[in-house]
Amino acid sequence: MELPWGMLLPLLLVLSVSSPSSSSAAATLAVTAPPPLPVPPPRHAQDAEGMLINGNFETAPRRLNKTLIVGRHSLPGWTVQGHVEYVSGGPQPGGMFFAVPHGVHALRLGSRASASQNVTVRPGALYALTFAATRTCAQDEALRVAVAPSLSAPADVAVRTLYSGASADTWAWGFRASSPVAQVTFANPGVQEDPACGPLLDAVAIKELPAPYPTKDNLIKNDGFEIGPQVLRNSTVGVLLPPKQKDATSPLPGWIIESLKAVRFIDAAHFSVPAGQYAVELVAGRESAIAQVIRTVPNRAYNLSFAVGDARNGCHGSMLVEAFAGNVTQKVPFDSAGKGGFKTAAFRFVAGGVRTRLTFYSSYYHTKVTDGVSLCGPVLDQVKVVPVKA
Structure with a gap:
């Protein structure tokens, strides 16, 4: 049976002390340290698809009151504020239907509610956030996207059903980083009679975009649109x-x-x-x-x-x-x-x-x-x- 190093080392020391050292022919026991353990690679905030930590919200909050998230830091990877619900896709009470494009779960941002996450970025670089959004109550809902600090101002993206019918639309939003760490925030800027009303948020990913340049054969930059935001593998709506x-x-x-x-x-x-x-x-x-x-x-x-x-x-x-x-x-x-x-x-x-x-x-x-x-x-x-x- 092979002994672990922690048990083998004291035994080798005892053997070394009790062995005769007067004879030149006596065997000498050499004690060497074990090889160092491999260092695990650093943990990145994004996976292979560029998804943020828990970007598809499939890891549930630690505390829930029915669907309402309890505690600002209850949702792994995110900080939430206000009336934020953890919902499942499909038919809902009252005859509503929630379209969740990536996985099973999504966030519902009520009036003035928000969800944010800190991400590591490269100052001066251009990034694109990809996210899925759909409305739940009013005909015209909005999702405010902000990155701070950055060189890009916040903006409200209209969440309607003009582009993908009954499915959730997937959007991209560009920003230029100004510091090594940026706080990405999605918020509902509107106020509804029902404080729970607001857009669904799902599948949040990020991608750094290289700067395109014209060539001697073409004056157009990014002529074939090959440089662009992250496209999620399971998304069929562009x-x-x-x-x-x-x-x-x-x-x-x-x-x-x-x-x-x-x-x-x-x-x-x-x-x-x-x-x-x-x-x-x-x-x-x-x-x-x-x-x-x-x-x-x-x-x-x-x-x-x-x-x-x-x-x-x-x-x-x-x-x-x-x-x-x-x-x-x-x-x-x-x-x-x-x-x-x-x-x-x-x-x-x-x-x-x-x-x-x-x-x-x-x-x-x-x-x-x-x-x-x-x-x-x-x-x-x-x-x-x-x-x-x-």
Whole structure:
């Protein structure tokens, strides 16, 4: 039987003292320390999906009064304030239904309630928070997203049912860190007659976004939308990117969400994407525009090309994408059967200055044939600008 080191060491010392040392031929017992135990790797706040600690709220609070969380620090990983409920998805008393997109449980933030968590970040770096949200009472509810300290101001994201029908919408919100530790807070800024009324919060993840740069072959930054927020593996609804009025720090590096409503960031695992792993769906007609400002040489000609298609998500009909560059407008039609596919388009423009704005939006409004309610639209991908050779 092998003895543990703690029991073996005293025995070896006794043997060493009692052994004769006068004879040179006597055996000498060498005592060496055991190898050091391996040091466990540091524990990170996020898992492989970028989820915050208990970001999907599957670890229950230590104290509950029915569904109400009791104690500010009762929910592992989070600090809660106000009327915060720990709810399960599915039918609820009173005929309501809670859509929980990731797992079984979510938080319900009542009037003026909040949930926050400290995360480790890199000062100066750009990050995107991904989270799922859905309304529970009023037609128009909001979720206030704030990171402190940071270089990005808090914003209220409208929680409606315009984009994903009966499912919970998944959003991204960008911020730029200003210190090694940042407090991420989600709050309900509204006041309802029922203090329990408020949006559901679930599946909170974070992702650091590298800065994209133009290349000698393309003046567009992040031309294929491959740099973007975390897309959760179990999510089939894409990620909504709020307009710049709600988030001046775009969660899609290089691009400006220049519209009144969101655009959708989609992945090839759940949608039809012209190239690569990601693309953008223009889901709200002329109210869903995306833009980028590039460096140009005044009076020089450039060629702009891009791909237009459908996401294979039940969005069908005659689509039309309008593209603007310099003083040129190009309309690109696409007839969608809702089964995927795309086409490419290109046109030439002349730069009027050292900066040129490119803008894309959908001319028409579309809804999914499956429910007639959820907004959808054409897909944009593979945007490229190159100088025209003289």
